[in-house]
Amino acid sequence: MxxxxxxxxxxxxxxxxxxxxxxxxxxxxxxxxxxxxxxxxxxxxxxxxxxxxxxDRAGLLRALYEARLEPIREAVEAGPPPLGPATPPQDRVPALLDAVLCFKLDNRRLALALEESGSGSPYQAEHYEWWHGMLHAVLEQIPGLTDGDFNAHALLAATRADLVEYLAGEEGVPRERMRAQLANFVTRFLASGPLEGPPAEE
Amino acid sequence: MxxxxxxxxxxxxxxxxxxxxxxxxxxxxxxxxxxxxxxxxxxxxxxxxxxxxxxDRAGLLRALYEARLEPIREAVEAGPPPLGPATPPQDRVPALLDAVLCFKLDNRRLALALEESGSGSPYQAEHYEWWHGMLHAVLEQIPGLTDGDFNAHALLAATRADLVEYLAGEEGVPRERMRAQLANFVTRFLASGPLEGPPAEE
DNA sequence: ATAGAATGCGGACCTTGGGTCCGCTTTCAC
DNA sequence: GTGAAAGCGGACCCAAGGTCCGCATTCTAT
Known part of the structure; x- marks a missing residue:
């Protein structure tokens, strides 16, 4: 054994x-x-x-990526709010996406290398499936939201490594601005929908 | 001359x-x-x-892509609604994104080849800049919307060739379902925000 | 029509980089 | 200490993008 x-x-x-x-x-x-x-x-x-x-090359990239991702994974699976499981869905979705974005900003080259490593789309990668599964699950908990699967993909797409790289590099968008823009995007997406019910105590 | x-x-x-x-x-x-x-x-x-x-390879891909894109470009720049310029912004945004999605579904392999052709990110490609510029401009016309630049990128990201390929291929999502999901996503994004004004005559 | 220049053709050849192979070395169990 | 399993390393292989240049085709001017 x-x-x-x-x-x-x-x-x-x-x-x-x-x-x-x-x-x-x-x-x-x-x-x-x-x-x-x-x-x-x-x-x-x-x-x-x-x-x-x-x-192979992809294997090396994956190993590196996995190692760097580990702490965040833990923070999401068993950490305190706003990333951890105790967070209400409406707050956790933006937090998750912000975490992804920050991670990609902190590991630009690596994330880029992994996503363009040919060898199959990035969508079959274990870590992507993990993020997607997580986000999908959280989205499902929000009432009135359908197509959680697709929406999770679509939201995650906004944090694609090459987009982040392009914005941060070519366009010179500073980190905090980008985070704000993503947060704005996500919030706007979440804010919509059946607001018939009580608009929450905020 | x-x-x-x-x-x-x-x-x-x-x-x-x-x-x-x-x-x-x-x-x-x-x-x-x-x-x-x-x-x-x-x-x-x-x-x-x-x-x-x-x-080079990218040049060939670009030429092919450009040729196939031409009709759509015309339809967007001078055609009838819902793609053409006469369309009200709220309706044109979903129409544009639907057009992108359909295009990528109809040209899966080609779009895929072009986006992964290495040689710089897809974000510097002429055709991407065109779509982005167009969408950006239309988004700007919607009152209460900020960060049109980022939002255009984020919305377009939902139609990335490899995502479309993955969903259509690996996951077997049928064309019409995918269109509906994207429409749903976009609509949800647009529906939010300052709904203080008249909710339109629909 | 025709000569001669300009333009283009084609495929042998080069380069680069991921991936393999196998004789030799190191480690480990006894 | 000793044998064998595990691992090492770098020469080697191959595929694919891209280059080169002697030869063929087309255009133009007379």
Whole structure:
């Protein structure tokens, strides 16, 4: 049952690669001029080692992404409001999307690299499915909202890595402004609908 | 001023390539297994000719896309409602987005190929700028709406080629259902805001 | 019509980068 | 210590985009 622990050097190399890749992706201008050979060289290992550990480029990207995402995942699944499960849906939706946006702003190159890594659409990626499932579930809790599945996709689409990159980079939109705009967009979406009922105590 | 007309054979070859590429992209499963060599072979020309005529892969894709987009562009710029300029903003926004969606559904492979063609984000593409500019302008005409620029991006993001492809392909969402969902999303977004004014005569 | 220049053709060739292979080395269990 | 499993590394392979240049076609001026 102990799952066959990996050898010491293998584990060490894996970490070295992760660290090196992390550094390269944050420093280099565009993700596509970080080649696998670069990563291997920077980590001081051979290409074979790299591919043995991560399968392929997408695998490496995924591992990096997953590692960075971990804290947020926890905050969403078991943390305090406004991200955690105790938050009322109307407040949690904007909070979730803001979290996604902030994450992509903090990991621009990496998110970009992952989303354009070819190898199938980003929509099959495990982490996307997780965000989508979460958002979908929360949207379902809001009365009068139909098509939660599609709406979750549509809202998440507003935080696509290349859009964020374009706005932050080419257009020079500052972080806080972008967050405000997204919040505004989301709020506007949520504010509509069957307002027949009590408009809440706010 | 006659702009140096191109030679007869050049023009003919250009058309041949366009036709061949068009056929290949609609028939083949995934856009990325249509190689430039394939296109050249199918058109019965050499690779040199292909690259001379279109510059690079993205250039070819753009030319194809542009050709298919032309009719819609006209319908938007000078056609009858609900796409044309005479339409009231509240009705034109959904119409525009529906047109984008339908276009992408009708040209799935091509749109996909173009958006993932690497070579810079899709946001710098001429056709995207056109859609965005148009939508932006129409949104600005709706009272009480701020951040038209961002909102245009966010709404358009819901029609991203890979999302459409995923929903239509993997999830098997039928065309009309998707249109309805998008319409629903857009309407919900528009319906909100300062409803203080007259709720229109509907 | 025809010569000669300009334009274009085609496919061999180059480059780049992801991914594989396999002889050698390191680690681990006994 | 020893044998074998696990891992290493970098030479190698391949696909695909893009270039190059000797040859063919077309245009233009006389």
């Amino acid at each position: 102990p799952e066959r622990r990996s050898r010491k050097d293998a584990a060490r190399n894996r970490e070295a690669v992760l660290a090196a890749a992390d550094a390269l992706f944050t420093r280099r201008e565009s993700p596509e001029d970080v080649t696998m050979a670069d990563v291997a060289a920077a980590a001081g290992v051979g290409k074979g080692t790299l591919f043995r550990a991560f399968g | 006659p702009e140096r007309r191109s030679r007869k054979d050049a023009a003919r070859n250009r058309e041949a390539v366009l036709a061949a590429a068009d056929a290949l992209f609609t028939r083949r499963e995934s856009p990325e297994d249509v190689t430039m060599a394939d296109v050249a072979a199918a058109a019965g020309v050499g690779k040199g000719t292909l690259f001379r005529a279109f510059g």
